[in-house]
Amino acid sequence: MLPLIGRDQEMELLLRQWERARSGEGQVVLLSGEAGIGKSRLTVALLEQLAREPHIRLRCFCSPQHTDSMLYPVIGEMLRAARFAHNDSQQVKMDKLDALLAQSLTPPQDAALFAEMLSLPNDGRYPPVEVEPQLRRQKTLKALGSQIEALARINPVLVIFEDAHWADPTSLELFAQTVDLAASHRLLILVTFRPEFSPPSIGRPHVTELPLHRLAPCDVDFLIERVVGNRSLPAGIRQDIIERTDGIPLFAEEMTKAVLDAEGESDAQRVCAGAPMPAVAVPASLQASLMSRLDRLGPAKNVAQIGAAIGRQFPHMLLAALVRKPKEELNADLDRLIAAGLLFRHGTPPHTNYLFKHALVQDVAYSTLLREPRRALHARIAKTLESQFPEIAESQPELLARHYTKADLIEKSARLWGKAGQRSQERSALAEAAEQLSQALAQIATLPSTADLRREQIILHVALLNTLMHVKGYGAPETKAAVAQVRALIEQAERLGETPDDPSLLLSALFGQWIVNFINFNGDVARELAARFLALGEKGGAAVPLMIGHRTMASTLAFTGDLVDAKAHYNEALALYRPAEHRRLMTRFGQDLRVTCLAFRSMASWLLGYPDAALNDAECALTEARQIDHAATLMFTLNFPILINTYCGNYHAASERIKELVVLAEEKGAPFRKAEGVLRRGYILTLTGAANAVEIVTAGIDLWRSAGSTIFTPEHAFMLATAHADSGQFEAAWRCIGEAMTVMQATRERWCEAEAHRVAGEIALQSPQRDEAKAQAHFQHSLTIARAQQAKSWELRAAMSLARLFSDQGKRQAARDLLAPVYDWFTEGFDTSDLRKAKALLGELR
Numbered sequence: 001m002l003p004l005i006g007r008d009q010e011m012e013l014l015l016r017q018w019e020r021a022r023s024g025e026g027q028v029v030l031l032s033g034e035a036g037i038g039k040s041r042l043t044v045a046l047l048e049q050l051a052r053e054p055h056i057r058l059r060c061f062c063s064p065q066h067t068d069s070m071l072y073p074v075i076g077e078m079l080r081a082a083r084f085a086h087n088d089s090q091q092v093k094m095d096k097l098d099a100l101l102a103q104s105l106t107p108p109q110d111a112a113l114f115a116e117m118l119s120l121p122n123d124g125r126y127p128p129v130e131v132e133p134q135l136r137r138q139k140t141l142k143a144l145g146s147q148i149e150a151l152a153r154i155n156p157v158l159v160i161f162e163d164a165h166w167a168d169p170t171s172l173e174l175f176a177q178t179v180d181l182a183a184s185h186r187l188l189i190l191v192t193f194r195p196e197f198s199p200p201s202i203g204r205p206h207v208t209e210l211p212l213h214r215l216a217p218c219d220v221d222f223l224i225e226r227v228v229g230n231r232s233l234p235a236g237i238r239q240d241i242i243e244r245t246d247g248i249p250l251f252a253e254e255m256t257k258a259v260l261d262a263e264g265e266s267d268a269q270r271v272c273a274g275a276p277m278p279a280v281a282v283p284a285s286l287q288a289s290l291m292s293r294l295d296r297l298g299p300a301k302n303v304a305q306i307g308a309a310i311g312r313q314f315p316h317m318l319l320a321a322l323v324r325k326p327k328e329e330l331n332a333d334l335d336r337l338i339a340a341g342l343l344f345r346h347g348t349p350p351h352t353n354y355l356f357k358h359a360l361v362q363d364v365a366y367s368t369l370l371r372e373p374r375r376a377l378h379a380r381i382a383k384t385l386e387s388q389f390p391e392i393a394e395s396q397p398e399l400l401a402r403h404y405t406k407a408d409l410i411e412k413s414a415r416l417w418g419k420a421g422q423r424s425q426e427r428s429a430l431a432e433a434a435e436q437l438s439q440a441l442a443q444i445a446t447l448p449s450t451a452d453l454r455r456e457q458i459i460l461h462v463a464l465l466n467t468l469m470h471v472k473g474y475g476a477p478e479t480k481a482a483v484a485q486v487r488a489l490i491e492q493a494e495r496l497g498e499t500p501d502d503p504s505l506l507l508s509a510l511f512g513q514w515i516v517n518f519i520n521f522n523g524d525v526a527r528e529l530a531a532r533f534l535a536l537g538e539k540g541g542a543a544v545p546l547m548i549g550h551r552t553m554a555s556t557l558a559f560t561g562d563l564v565d566a567k568a569h570y571n572e573a574l575a576l577y578r579p580a581e582h583r584r585l586m587t588r589f590g591q592d593l594r595v596t597c598l599a600f601r602s603m604a605s606w607l608l609g610y611p612d613a614a615l616n617d618a619e620c621a622l623t624e625a626r627q628i629d630h631a632a633t634l635m636f637t638l639n640f641p642i643l644i645n646t647y648c649g650n651y652h653a654a655s656e657r658i659k660e661l662v663v664l665a666e667e668k669g670a671p672f673r674k675a676e677g678v679l680r681r682g683y684i685l686t687l688t689g690a691a692n693a694v695e696i697v698t699a700g701i702d703l704w705r706s707a708g709s710t711i712f713t714p715e716h717a718f719m720l721a722t723a724h725a726d727s728g729q730f731e732a733a734w735r736c737i738g739e740a741m742t743v744m745q746a747t748r749e750r751w752c753e754a755e756a757h758r759v760a761g762e763i764a765l766q767s768p769q770r771d772e773a774k775a776q777a778h779f780q781h782s783l784t785i786a787r788a789q790q791a792k793s794w795e796l797r798a799a800m801s802l803a804r805l806f807s808d809q810g811k812r813q814a815a816r817d818l819l820a821p822v823y824d825w826f827t828e829g830f831d832t833s834d835l836r837k838a839k840a841l842l843g844e845l846r
Contacts, residue, residue, distance in 0.1 A: 002226050002253065004045040006219030007038065010210060014046050017208060018188050022055075022156045026182035026206060028189045030199050033212030035360055036250030036286065039192040042212070043160055046190070055156045058148075062166035064359070065311045068420075068436055069398055070170045070429035073161070074144065075118060085351045086317050086389070093120055104150040110143035119395035137170070137428035138629050145177050152185040159189045163359070165197035169431035176200045176667065179207065214247025223249060227256040250358055251286045257341070258289035261296050290342075290364040297340060299325075300333035301368070304342065307354060308365035309377050316352040321384050322377075379407035397423060398436055405443070414443035418460050425463055434471050437464040451498055458493060458500055461486045462508045469512070470632055473672040474519040475708030483512040507536075507545055511589055514552050518559075521711040523748030526556040547576040548589065551597055558604050559711070561750035561789045567608065570601040583628070591633040595621045599640040607751065609792025611648050611829030618644045622657075635664055635673040642680045647793070649833020651684050658684075675703035679716060686723040693723040714740040715752045718759040725763045733763050750785075754794035757782035758801050765805070776805060796822050796834055800841055807845060816845040 004011065017027040033039050047057065058081075060073035082096045094115065101111050112126035117140055122128060129136060151157050161167070161175055175191070182189055183206045191199060195211075202209065215223070220242045224233070237259060245252040294301045306322050307314045323330050334354070337343040342365075344355045356362040369377065382403035386393045393400055398420035404413035421437035424430075440460050444453055465482040472478045486509040493499055500506065514529040530552035537546025554569030577594045586592040602617035618641040625637040638661040645654035658677045665674035682697030690696075697720045704716070721736035740756045743749065761778030764771045779802035786795035799822045806815035823838045830836070 001044070002041075002223065004041060005223050005226070005249070006215045007042055007045070007212075010042060010212065011045060011049070013208070013210060014042070014190070015049065018046075018050065018156075018158070021182075021186055021188035024184075024186055026152075026185045026187040026189075028179050028182050028191070028204070028207040030202070030207065030209045031190060031192045031212065032195055032197075032209070033192075034195060034248070036248045036358065037212045037214065038249045039212060040162065040358070041249070043162065043190060043192060046158075047160075050158065053156075055158055056151050056154065057158045057160070058151075059160045060162065060171070061313070062161070062163040062168075062171070063312060064166045065399065065402060066396075067166050067168055068424070068432040069168055069396060070424055070427055070432050071117060071140075071174070072168055073171055074174065078114065078118060086315065090121060091123070093118075094123060094125065098125070104147060104154065106147060106150070110146060113140045113143045114147075116140075119391065138631060141170075141174050141177060144174055145181055148178060148181060148187065149185060152187050156186040157188070159187065161189065161191045164191050164193040164199060168429070170429045172200065173667075179204065182206060215249055215252075216247070217242050220245060220247060220249070220252050223252050224256050227253055228260065231260060233259070248286075250360065251289075254286060254293070255289045258292045261293055286360060287364050287367070290361060291368060293340060293342070294365060294368065297333075297336050299329070300336040301365075303330065303333040304337055304365040305369050306377065307343070308356070308362045309369065309374065310381060312359055312362045313353060313355050316354065318381075318384065318389065319354070321388055322380055375407050378403045379409060382407065382409075382412075401436075401439070405439075410443050411447055414440050414447070415456070417443065418456060421460065421467075422463055425467055430467050430470050434464065434467045437467065451496075454489070454493060454496075454498060455500065458486070458489045458505055459502075461489055462505050462512075465512045466508060469515065470670075473670075473707045473709070474515050475672075475710070477708065479512075479708070480516050483509075483516050486512060504544075507533075507548065508589075510536075511548060511552070518552075518555060519709050519711050521559060521713070521747045521749045523556065523560045527553070527560070530556045543576050543578075544582070544585065547573050547582070547593060550576070551593055554597070554604075555600055558600060558607075559751050560748045561753065561785075561791075563604050563607050563751070563789055563791060567601060567604045570597045570604065573597045574601075586628070586630055586633055591636045592625070592628055592630060595625050595628070595633050595637055598624070599637050602640050602644050606644055606647055607789075607791045607793055609796070609826060609829075611644075611793070611832045611835075613828070614644045615641075615648065631664065635661060635670055638664070639673075639676050639680070642677075646680065646683060646687070647834075648829070649836075651688060654680065654684060671703060672707040672709060675700055675707055675709070678703055679712075679719075682723070683719050686719055686726070689726060691727075694720070694727055694729070697723050710743075710747075711749065713743045713747075714749055714756055717743065718752070718756045721763060722759055725766050730763065730767050737763065750789075751791075752794075754782045754786035754789065754791055754798060757785065758794070758798045761801055761805075772805060772809070776802065779805065792822070792825060793834065796826070796838055799823075800834075800838055803841060803845070812845050816842065819845070 014029060017029055021027045031039055031042065050057075058077050060077050062073045066072040078100075082093070082100045084093055084096060088096070097111070097115060097118065097120065101114065106114070108126050112122060112129050113136070115122055115126060116129055116136075148157060148159070159178065164172070164175070167175070175189075178187075178189060179200070181187065183204075193199060221238070224238055224241055233256075241252060241255050241259065245255055294304060297304070303319070303323060307319060310318060310322075320327070320330060325333075334343065334345070338345055342357055342361050344357060346353045346355065356365070366374075382400050385400055385403070397416045401413045401416035401420055404410075404416060407413075417436050417440035421433045421435075421440055424433035424436055437460050441457065441464065444457055444460070447453060461482065465479070465486055468476065468479045468482050490500070490506060490509055510529060510533060514526055514533070517526040517529065530549060533545055533549030533552050535549075537543075537549045550569045550573035554566045554573065556566075557563075557569065558566035574594060574597050577597070579594070582593055598617045598621035602614045602621065605611075605617060606614035621637050622641050625634045628634075638657050642654045642657045642661065645651070645657070658681050662674055662677035662681075665671070665677060678696065679700035682693060682700045685693040685696055697716070701716050701720065704712075717736045717740035721733040721740070724730070724733035724736060737756070737760045744753050744756065757778045761775040761782065764775040764778065779798055782798035783795060783802065786792070786798055799819045803815035803819040806812070806818065819838060819842060823835070823842060826835060830839070
């Protein structure tokens with residue numbers, strides 16, 4: 001390997017960050033640069049520099065063949081660290097894993113998660129993993145973080161995350177989590193990636209960006225000199241190489257070798273002159289140089305082609321099964337590739353693994369395969385994996401799917417993509433699942449329709465729908481399209497007499513339709529779909545559809561203003577819930593059903609005039625959400641302690657929950673939930689008279705609508721109206737009030753209709769042209785609506801607003817007669833803001 005050339009400053013920075021990390025001030029370095037610029041070479045140089053220092057190194061290699069394989073680079077590192085061999089029995093692998101984890105005193109519960117991550121059966125030495133898929137995924141990520149912490153207590157740790165632009169989403173989530181750990185541990189994380197990738201965590205104090213630039217001509221000249229060694233190279237050709245390679249070290253090295261391999265100086269001039277200038281991505285001249293070198297390797301070229309079809313890394317045993325030549329010939333060919341500097345070898349035969357020097361070398365070797373031989377080769381690779389490497393075939397169906405796709409065996413690949421997607425969904429690798437399921441469905445759509453494929457389509461579309469709810473959001477166009485597709489497929493199946501055997505598929509389709517109409521609130525349609533759920537449950541006597549029917553009907557009724565019946569339905573759903581049976585449903589229906597019902601019931605209780613019960617339900621829901629440790633459930637639930645504490649006037653408590661929600665939503669990439677946090681923060685700023693309330697509320701509304709959501713629009717509109725009025729922008733305030741009234745009429749979202757009229761009355765009094773008659777009309781309409789809905793909290797607010805107006809008009813007795821009976825109705829919540837204000841106002845009216 002050539003020495004490191006032209007990277008002294010970059011190496012100094014890496015060593016400086018390492019020293020800080022060693023002292024306990026953990027660091028992250030984001031090393032970016034185009035293909036061939038030397039990111040891997042700088043990484044190797046750092047490893048060489050630290051070779052004599054006591055430290056622990058973890059190298060995670062991402063792969064373009066595994067962009068949707070959950071935790072692929074992490075699993076690869078653990079397999080290498082444990083020194084697994086292909087012919088090891090499961091018992092031997094478990095023993096090796098034990099020995100590895102014993103070094104860091106890994107708790108048995110975490111060891112069980114790692115064994116499962118590595119697709120090893122638990123032989124009883126670890127406690128069983130008895131948690132739901134989403135919780136299992138979160139616990140696995142937490143366990144991996146704890147493992148790194150434990151290693152950092154033993155020795156400083158260097159984590160190298162190579163080619164992050166090919167990382168799977170779960171590995172990226174782990175990386176973001178590890179960045180947080182680094183700040184307070186003896187840990188240096190070095191991440192390499194191409195410029196088109198945007199890594200998380202940029203801008204943190206302990207995160208340093210390190211872009212690699214092209215080499216200066218003098219550095220390229222020195223590189224050429226080191227490659228040439230004792231051989232001669234005419235000055236003109238040397239200058240040609242410097243000009244044509246444009247500072248890309250890999251290109252300069254490979255072109256120099258291609259020139260040296262040419263027969264004679266005239267041939268060398270032809271090779272050099274025939275190469276065009278390099279492009280930014282994969283220079284055509286680099287391809288020409290590498291192809292020329294491969295052609296001169298004779299039969300070793302075929303070995304390189306087969307290896308390239310397998311991937312950038314490939315094991316000797318799989319290669320040997322595919323090459324079909326004697327052992328001695330294969331080894332000789334491999335030796336030639338290694339001597340030429342195109343391959344690296346790791347391990348000892350027969351457990352050797354090979355790695356192409358660079359992804360561009362693999363690309364060039366692969367590109368020399370003609371179409372038909374390439375298809376046949378991928379088919380052979382897939383069949384060999386299935387027959388001789390069953391553990392890989394079982395644990396990585398997406399790998400087989402890729403090979404069958406490239407072999408144009410579409411029915412086989414589609415089923416494997418579907419299997420991979422369902423497996424990812426079960427493990428809560430939702431972004432990976434969405435990609436794999438979409439691949440499966442796209443391929444099925446190209447095949448002739450059969451009853452079996454139509455059944456498979458329904459199953460996979462339902463799985464995709466449930467995945468998109470979390471990945472894209474309930475109101476996103478992709479989710480709506482998936483709902484429509486599932487409904488069309490089920491209707492088609494019913495027409496053809498092919499009703500799905502699994503009743504949960506119909507429930508998922510119904511729930512998908514309901515949630516889309518709920519989040520984009522359409523009260524009539526949402527109520528009709530909730531009624532269908534209830535009818536299904538009552539007809540079959542099954543608990544799950546009945547429970548979901550009560551939950552969906554309750555939320556629909558609550559938002560249309562039928563609060564008493566809504567609370568009764570929440571109570572019915574909670575009575576049916578059994579944790580052992582129903583907690584698993586949270587991955588199918590968005591969140592845990594018990595927590596959902598408690599959270600929504602808190603809102604209904606507050607509206608009905610029971611603030612203490614509301615606070616209790618909201619906090620109970622939050623406590624249970626934390627215990628479940630299901631991110632989607634926790635993000636959903638946080639909104640309710642925020643809402644209830646805000647309405648009760650506990651702004652500090654609400655603000656703390658808002659901070660938690662926004663951080664979690666950003667971490668999970670959930671714009672829908674982040675918008676909730678921004679909006680609730682804007683509401684508190686409005687209620688406390690902050691100058692920037694309009695700006696924050698407007699930003700929150702934009703975020704909310706960009707996530708495809710329209711529910712809560714009336715509340716958002718009168719919240720913004722209040723902020724505008726407080727800023728003296730009365731025309732904008734009345735425009736927002738008009739929007740709230742129009743939306744409530746169109747969608748039937750009337751849970752806050754009384755408050756919208758009360759706010760309109762207050763704005764009429766605030767306006768420069770104070771209009772008491774208009775205000776009184778709005779207050780009285782607010783009272784009428786609140787009483788019809790039995791919304792005692794809104795009634796109390798409306799009664800206070802009208803009583804103040806009466807008092808200002810000298811009608812003190814009328815004011816007291818209005819407010820006193822409403823206040824006297826309450827039996828709890830006397831330390832909440834509204835009841836304290838009502839008591840104070842009654843005191844003034846004596």
